Amino acid sequence: MTALPGAAWEAGLVAQLDEAPGVTVVRRCVDLADLLATAASGTGSAVLLSADLRRLDRDAVARLAAAGVAAVGVVPGNDREAERRLRALGVHVVVAVEAGAEAVTAAVTRAVRQLAQTEGAAPRPALAYAEPLRSLPGGEEQPAEPEAEAEAAPDAAPGRLVAVWGPAGAPGRTSVAVTVASEAARLGVPTVLADADVYGGVVAQCLGLLDESPGLAAAARMAGTGALDAPALARLAPVVDPRLRVLTGIPRAHRWPELRPAGLEQVYALARQLARLVVVDCGFCLEQDEELSFDTAAPRRNGATLTTLELADVVVAVCSADAVGVQRFVRALADLRELVPGAVLRVVVNRVRRAPVGPDPERQLADALERYAGLRDCVFVPEDRAAFDSALLTGRTLADQAPGSAARGPLKRLASELVGAAEPERRRLRRRRPA
CATH class of the missing domain: 3.40.50.300 (P-loop containing nucleotide triphosphate hydrolases)
Incomplete structure (x- = not known):
């Protein structure tokens, strides 16, 4: 998924990703509400984020993690302030748009692996947010991984x-x-x-x-x-x-x-x-x-x-x-x-x-x-x-x-x-x- 509203380079990046192997763009989200709803539906496993996304905060990044969606920041190469803001919000993988589709694909793969490895580390998203699926018949609770924090x-x-x-x-x-x-x-x-x-x-x-x-x-x-x-x-x-x-x-x-x-x-x-x-x-x-x-x-x-x-x-x-x-x-x-x-x-x-x-x-x-x-x-x-x-x-x-x-x-x-x-x-x- 992408959430890059207002970015002049969004269309070009999406076109490059469509031709790159290993990554498929399933949705271009227009705002934060659209992104969170799509993430909750299980449509994608990662999202490309812009620092200019309106109302983006740490809580939204945590909700993405709770939905199993890895966040990857995409910034212009010379915009240090945008990179600083994304990292301050908890987006740990940031890539420059000028690096090209291959570098963006590698960043997405790395972010997805990091999310899988750190799942269960504090604070566990399952503790911070309600899990509606657990209230349904046959809903399964995600197992806790108490030892993950010891690897820090x-x-x-x-x-x-x-x-x-x-x-x-x-x-x-x-x-x-x-x-x-x-x-x-x-x-x-x-x-x-x-x-x-x-x-x-x-x-x-x-x-x-x-x-x-x-x-x-x-x-x-x-x-x-x-x-x-x-x-x-x-x-x-x-x-x-x-x-x-x-x-x-x-x-x-x-x-x-x-x-x-x-x-x-x-x-x-x-x-x-x-x-x-x-x-x-x-x-x-x-x-x-x-x-x-x-x-x-x-x-x-x-x-x-x-x-x-x-x-x-x-x-x-x-x-x-x-x-x-x-x-x-x-x-x-x-x-x-x-x-x-x-x-x-x-x-x-x-x-x-x-x-x-x-x-x-x-x-x-x-x-x-x-x-x-x-x-x-x-x-x-x-x-x-x-x-x-x-x-x-x-x-x-x-x-x-x-x-x-x-x-x-x-x-x-x-x-x-x-x-x-x-x-x-x-x-x-x-x-x-x-x-």
Whole structure:
């Protein structure tokens, strides 16, 4: 397929391709809507794109990938700006029109092979967009390929992405995310804290920030148009503490379409360049039932959460320390493992106290999680409601407002573990036993 509207050289290129072996032009699309509809029908396996195609963005390129269509950019040889824009939108194969039909054919073949090789790598299109075919009788689900991400180059992203997730019922995801990010920053590690909760994040309120202009949504919009770079992301993420930047989230749930997965992929990639640790507060919901409501490849409401979990190097799963919280966590954890089977999990049992559990709550909770979920070596955070309430009232972190809080120690050690730093507090003197 071609999508080269307004290009004076389109007709000549199509005529050359018709005579070239190995490639057949099946449709000349007049606009982006025509292209996406044709791609969804399975008509072609690749498309030649122009940087001048109206409304072309990263989301459109991701939808093409979800339909199994490889994107190839075609630009005039001297138009460096057009090539830069296409690459910023996620079109990795770009060829000059002056190179001729043979070079264009080779570029198409290379792009199709690359798409086949990277299918299943994060973010998986199946997570970001609804799959209407799955709702039909006999519809087959595409198998996941969790190992594809392991083949990425080791120097592609220097920073580490940590997703903080938990089931419904407010187990304390935001409190854990904010505390872990702040403790990492206090260890001298440049850190970015992002609020990707599509049901209404509250990171801004916890830190006393304004949320009229959500930083993460603005960054995702800029990434969608190819205008986001590291300096622009730094301007959208204000410094709230030394070495701690914050990307505030959407204050209202109906604004979830602003957090497009294709844009978030680029935001996270640049955040990894900006900081050594990127902590993302995720939403709770992992449902993927949009194909029951849409007959097109519509973006999933939970696409931001699903994509964040797929991209994360570590998933910090938060469990509330009571009977209801443990039950919800065990059931939701099964869905998480099915969704991202290759995820590295670190479980935080939050608000540990004797009242809802009984004597020796840590031991009882550890036994229950090991028995019903096969989990060991969990992080237990004792209940300290007064300290967290005081921090919320003043819009400060736990370390600033209540440095001696009992809840701070376990989360500080977790932050040290995530950034690979030594933890002085874990070194304890051993008593000598009497001879």
